[in-house]
Amino acid sequence: MDKLLKFVVSAALFLFGIVSILLLTVSIREMREPPQYMYGVVLDAGSSHTALYIYRWPADKLNGTGVVTQHSECHVEGGGISSYAGQRGAAAHSLEACLKQAMRDIPPERHHRTPVYLGATAGMRLLKMTNPDKASQILQEVKQKIRSFPFNFRGAVILSGQEEGVYGWVTVNYLLENFIKYGYVGRWLNSGRKTVGALDLGGASTQISFETPETVENELNSMTLRLYGQEYSLYTHSYLCYGREEALRQMLAYLVESQGNTSKVYHPCYPSDFTDVFKLEQVFDSPCTASKRPEPYNPHSWISVEGTGDYQSCLGNTSNIFSFQFCPFSQCSFNGVFQPNISGGFMAFSAYFFTHSFLQQSTGINIRTSAQLEEATQAVCNMTIEEMTKKAPDLKKYLKDYCAVAVYIQVLMLRGYNFDEHSFQNVAFQKKAAEASVGWALGYILSVSSLLPEEPAGIRKGLCPAAWIGLLILLTVLLTATFCYMALLVIRRKRSNEGVS
Incomplete structure (x- = not known):
């Protein structure tokens, strides 16, 4: 009788194990994880003042263009960068406070992936007409300043x-x-x-x-x-x-x-x-x-x-x-x-x-x-x-x-x-x-976001619901049977010991 019981239990456990392995071979689905956010920074260097805008969009983009929202903004104290013509380093120094603010507003793990653009408008267009050397010097200084921060600097240009x-x-x-x-x-x-x-x-x-x-x-x-x-x-x-x-x-x-x-x-x-x-x-x-x-x-x-x-x-x-x-x-x-x-x-x-x-x-x-x-x-x-x-x-x-x-x-x-x-x-x-400021900066990041590479969405493997439920039930039965079998062995051993004594 004991031998028969051991054989039945062992066979059942073996069968459950085989079925569980077979369920793991059932075709699986790929489950897309929610995308992370990409960030972008635009410095709007206007004729009268400079503003820094931080935007974000899902890493997987819609029809090649990011669905962008404004994350935060920072207004630079003082005049536009063209107003610092002839003052070495002053235009670049004026941007520091807002660039530091950007470091706090963007998650640290995304800093190196965040593109930064500076676009100068009519104030710098006029300065370039009257004194191209001073305009070039200001651009070089602000480029050097932005590069000193841990972002992905993409350039400083004078927009048409x-x-x-x-x-x-x-x-x-x-x-x-x-x-x-x-x-x-x-x-x-x-x-x-x-x-x-x-x-x-x-x-x-x-x-x-x-x-x-x-x-x-x-x-x-x-x-x-x-x-x-x-x-x-x-x-x-x-x-x-x-x-x-x-x-x-x-x-x-x-x-x-x-x-x-x-x-x-x-x-x-x-x-x-x-x-x-x-x-x-x-x-x-x-x-x-x-x-x-x-x-x-x-x-x-x-x-x-x-x-x-x-x-x-x-x-x-x-x-x-x-x-x-x-x-x-x-x-x-x-x-x-x-x-x-x-x-x-x-x-x-x-x-x-x-x-x-x-x-x-x-x-x-x-x-x-x-x-x-x-x-x-x-x-x-x-x-x-x-x-x-x-x-x-x-x-x-x-x-x-x-x-x-x-x-x-x-x-x-x-x-x-x-x-x-x-x-x-x-x-x-x-x-x-x-809830976003109206100006050219958001339109600019929307346009350049179509040029930024998408990040691949995270993929997870998942069983279909029926296979998952079946596997869960079998494993539950397997664990319950194993527990009962071990309990039975302990009880039989106790009785055997009592009979000997």
């Missing part, structure tokens, strides 16, 4: 105006989910929406970019992009010297020239209770105003500026920094630049947003139409500095320029770009969208 405009357009439409959207099925899908145009007003240049069904007569204004498996053909143009700061400088230079006085000038765009003094070099030491230098010219001479707060005179004088007469194409915006008809919606950001926000805050007018823009602008131009300060005390250092900038935007949009009462209502003035 067209690139700046197009990358801004990419940012706007990505944040509005006009390329892709997150569907109810739990994955990203092509949205099928129409794109919107982008209006960017920086310190030294302004850009306009939009899709158009019309023929672009000047190939310099045409660009094609491929994003998320689709191609987009755009019209884009960047107007150097027509950013906020350079436009203000052009207005002042025109007033000095037209009034013929290098000691005192009356400024119709400044509030009537405002006076200030400038050195001539602050007005004329720019490629944008050099042609209007008075003769004789002493850059260190002082000029007094007195505001008159005259909206109509401001409008007329501001219009004179544009040229609307010459056009070598079928139609133009200004300065002989081809532009097709405005179509679709637009997002206006950077200085557009801040000026629009101030106009609404100071006048109480909800600006939705071009007529309301003109009404609010005229109301601000009729205010004194004292009145403005009461309405916006936190903006005191900018108050003197708001009338001038608002009139400039009015002329630029309504006469330059030809927005009418209907198309102006399709313009949204925004600083952020989807």
